[in-house]
Amino acid sequence: MFETILSTEVAVALLLLVTWWIAGYLVGRLAFRRTGGRLRFTAWSGLVVLGLAGSLVVARVATTQQLWSFGWLFAQDRVTLALPLLLLPAGAVVLFSVPRLWRLARSPVEDRRAKVDAAGRSAASDPLLVVPVQATAIGATLGAYLAFFPPGPPSTGMGLALWTPLIVATAALWVRQRRRCRELSRPEARMGPGLGVRLLWAIAGVLVLSVGLTAWFVWSTQASTLPDRFSMMAHEADYGGGPEVGHGTGTGHARGGNHAGHGDDGQAVSVTELTGPHTGDPDRRFTLTAQESQIQLSSGETVDAWTFDGQSPGPDLRVRQGDLVEVTLVNELSEAGVTIHWHGIDVPNAEDGVAGVTQDAVQPGETYTYRFRADQVGTYWYHSHQASSEQVEKGLFGAFVVEPREPEPEGLKDITVTAHTWETSDGPVAAIGSSDTLEGRAVAPGTPVRLRLLNTDNFPIKFDLAGTAFRVAAIDGTDVNAPTDLTGQTVKVPAGGRYDLTFTMPETPVELSLDYGEFGGKARAGMLLSHDGKGEAPAAGNDSEFDPTTYGSPEPAPFGPSSSFDREFVQVFDSRPGFYDEQFNILWTINGEVFPDTPMLMVQEGDLVKTTFVNRSPLDHSMHLHGHHMLVLSRNGEPATGSPWWTDTLNVAPGESYEVAFKADNPGVWMDHCHNLDHATVGMMLHLSYEGVTTPFEVGDATDNHPE
Ligand code: C2O
Numbered sequence: 003m004f005e006t007i008l009s010t011e012v013a014v015a016l017l018l019l020v021t022w023w024i025a026g027y028l029v030g031r032l033a034f035r036r037t038g039g040r041l042r043f044t045a046w047s048g049l050v051v052l053g054l055a056g057s058l059v060v061a062r063v064a065t066t067q068q069l070w071s072f073g074w075l076f077a078q079d080r081v082t083l084a085l086p087l088l089l090l091p092a093g094a095v096v097l098f099s100v101p102r103l104w105r106l107a108r109s110p111v112e113d114r115r116a117k118v119d120a121a122g123r124s125a126a127s128d129p130l131l132v133v134p135v136q137a138t139a140i141g142a143t144l145g146a147y148l149a150f151f152p153p154g155p156p157s158t159g160m161g162l163a164l165w166t167p168l169i170v171a172t173a174a175l176w177v178r179q180r181r182r183c184r185e186l187s188r189p190e191a192r193m194g195p196g197l198g199v200r201l202l203w204a205i206a207g208v209l210v211l212s213v214g215l216t217a218w219f220v221w222s223t224q225a226s227t228l229p230d231r232f233s234m235m236a237h238e239a240d241y242g243g244g245p246e247v248g249h250g251t252g253t254g255h256a257r258g259g260n261h262a263g264h265g266d267d268g269q270a271v272s273v274t275e276l277t278g279p280h281t282g283d284p285d286r287r288f289t290l291t292a293q294e295s296q297i298q299l300s301s302g303e304t305v306d307a308w309t310f311d312g313q314s315p316g317p318d319l320r321v322r323q324g325d326l327v328e329v330t331l332v333n334e335l336s337e338a339g340v341t342i343h344w345h346g347i348d349v350p351n352a353e354d355g356v357a358g359v360t361q362d363a364v365q366p367g368e369t370y371t372y373r374f375r376a377d378q379v380g381t382y383w384y385h386s387h388q389a390s391s392e393q394v395e396k397g398l399f400g401a402f403v404v405e406p407r408e409p410e411p412e413g414l415k416d417i418t419v420t421a422h423t424w425e426t427s428d429g430p431v432a433a434i435g436s437s438d439t440l441e442g443r444a445v446a447p448g449t450p451v452r453l454r455l456l457n458t459d460n461f462p463i464k465f466d467l468a469g470t471a472f473r474v475a476a477i478d479g480t481d482v483n484a485p486t487d488l489t490g491q492t493v494k495v496p497a498g499g500r501y502d503l504t505f506t507m508p509e510t511p512v513e514l515s516l517d518y519g520e521f522g523g524k525a526r527a528g529m530l531l532s533h534d535g536k537g538e539a540p541a542a543g544n545d546s547e548f549d550p551t552t553y554g555s556p557e558p559a560p561f562g563p564s565s566s567f568d569r570e571f572v573q574v575f576d577s578r579p580g581f582y583d584e585q586f587n588i589l590w591t592i593n594g595e596v597f598p599d600t601p602m603l604m605v606q607e608g609d610l611v612k613t614t615f616v617n618r619s620p621l622d623h624s625m626h627l628h629g630h631h632m633l634v635l636s637r638n639g640e641p642a643t644g645s646p647w648w649t650d651t652l653n654v655a656p657g658e659s660y661e662v663a664f665k666a667d668n669p670g671v672w673m674d675h676c677h678n679l680d681h682a683t684v685g686m687m688l689h690l691s692y693e694g695v696t697t698p699f700e701v702g703d704a705t706d707n708h709p710e
Pocket residue numbers: 343345385387498626628673675677
């Protein structure tokens with residue numbers, strides 16, 4: 003639905019451009035018609051084209067209104083920028099051009115072959131007839147540009163940049179047309195340039211246009227070049243309406259430079275100081291070795307993977323709540339640097355494992371040790387955050403489970419379901435772990451089962467559980483309050499997200515299946531649970547989608563929709579064609595920008611922060627904030643009414659908007675990006691930065707740090 007409106011809008015914007023240019027051309031030629039018959043004919047043609055062009059204006063208003071029905075932020079730039087550029091000149095067309103054109107079209111001609119006299123030429127070249135139509139053509143051109151390249155939040159500067167060409171061009175057209183009218187009104191007027199001259203003008207026009215376009219092309223390619231090395235600190239800051247704060251002294255402001263001086267107290271902390279406990283014997287100690295290995299899928303297919311410990315998914319790391327965990331990363335890859343990011347675990351910043359932000363990528367032959375206390379119970383995962391779009395896809399990830407201190411149900415069957423799509427010689431193959439076929443598991447009836455669904459892919463996956471009622475016990479690691487039984491509901495897990503499903507094993511088989519929808523359809527991979535691991539579950543018949551905003555029961559949360567927020571950020575997602583680091587791509591923009599031009603969200607420790615996500619683009623974006631958990635306040639303007647929904651990875655579907663809130667209680671520099679890592683790698687990321695925190699690390703080709 004939303005996607006249809008978007009594509010209709012683009013089509014309408016293009017048609018507007020074409021029809022208004024034709025209309026502009028026709029009315030411009032009126033005065034040069036030699037005979038009364040031809041003049042009338044052209045006037046009629048002009049009216050017909052204007053009728054069409056006018057109905058397209060109505061269509062443009064209608065698509066805007068439809069977008070608006072999704073929320074003001076979906077239509078804001080249309081209403082404040084694109085529509086006025088179109089409606090104002092089009093209004094002048096209705097007031098001035100149409101009546102004049104109508105008079106010309108209806109003027110009686112006795113002899114159709116008779117030459118048009120001076121009065122006729124004067125009426126046909128009236129600037130009030132011609133210029134409004136041509137000005138609307140320019141307005142429609144600017145509108146088409148905006149439809150293809152959606153801007154960030156509208157600003158006065160943007161308005162000026164759009165209105166200036168319209169006003170200047172209109173003035174120039176007016177001067178030209180006035181002169182023309184004066185000349186043509188003389189009885190002995192020359193009838194304007196011949197075909198040859200006009201052709202030359204047209205060629206010149208095309209040349210100027212192509213030179214302009216080429217220059218723009220070259221310029222935007224160049225402008226998209228990423229610097230060889232740059233700091234995360236070197237960004238425009240967004241203070242979310244709160245007080246302006248800085249990083250503290252010693253920061254390298256490569257651009258802007260305007261954030262120093264506010265709130266700087268000279269006590270800058272480096273992210274390297276924000277570590278987990280340095281001392282004390284760890285409760286759990288792991289070593290993960292990154293290496294190139296071949297893995298075999300259950301279908302027999304082999305994949306050249308990058309693995310931890312020769313397997314992918316890497317080993318399930320299971321710890322108990324409160325454990326001090328120490329993980330040593332050993333890099334045995336032949337060329338690439340790696341890191342480990344603990345996705346969803348709010349570790350101290352120095353342990354967050356983001357190349358170029360919290361550490362340098364660990365080079366082949368090197369090791370690196372992470373230490374943190376695992377305080378949050380639940381399902382998490384770990385993955386490399388160096389060239390992550392490539393390295394996660396190749397297999398450098400695994401599940402990380404924090405088990406509660408209190409005893410779990412007797413005999414619990416706890417299964418991690420790690421969905422991943424492998425690039426094989428036969429194209430992409432969806433699997434659960436390395437099983438790309440239906441995998442049978444023997445589970446005795448009566449056994450409590452917990453399925454920890456984890457989506458390591460770039461798109462949301464719909465999980466269907468057939469043959470039993472089940473509960474969504476946890477989302478992104480956090481328990482749902484008072485979950486109730488569900489049947490026939492599909493559970494959509496965002497890219498990077500985790501949902502835990504629980505049920506008691508029935509007498510009859512249960513089957514878990516995966517559906518990638520438009521991104522790959524139903525997977526062959528699945529899981530069948532029964533007393534002997536064989537059998538067939540009833541068809542899923544899942545039609546409705548599980549809705550976390552209404553599931554479970556409310557319970558007190560530390561903040562909510564009526565809290566007063568210290569800062570409020572808005573992130574609007576659009577898409578447009580463009581260049582990223584000199585490569586042509588579809589770009590997924592945040593407030594009209596891609597990294598590193600996306601803003602840096604600045605907060606102070608203790609701030610209560612609200613963020614609004616608005617997805618105006620045609621694809622899902624799974625927004626992952628490092629180091630914090632966000633509480634969902636509302637979706638599409640409807641308040642969340644179920645159990646508090648805490649998330650670290652929130653899927654924002656096309657046409658959706660969410661309001662979330664989090665407490666700035668974990669100082670550092672934190673990535674905030676789309677977990678469709680192919681989007682992140684072309685700039686769909688930004689970061690959250692605390693007052694007084696700096697990072698000595700840099701990203702860029704000269705550093706070998708590429709977090710995305
Ligand atoms: Cu799972 Cu920034 O990533």
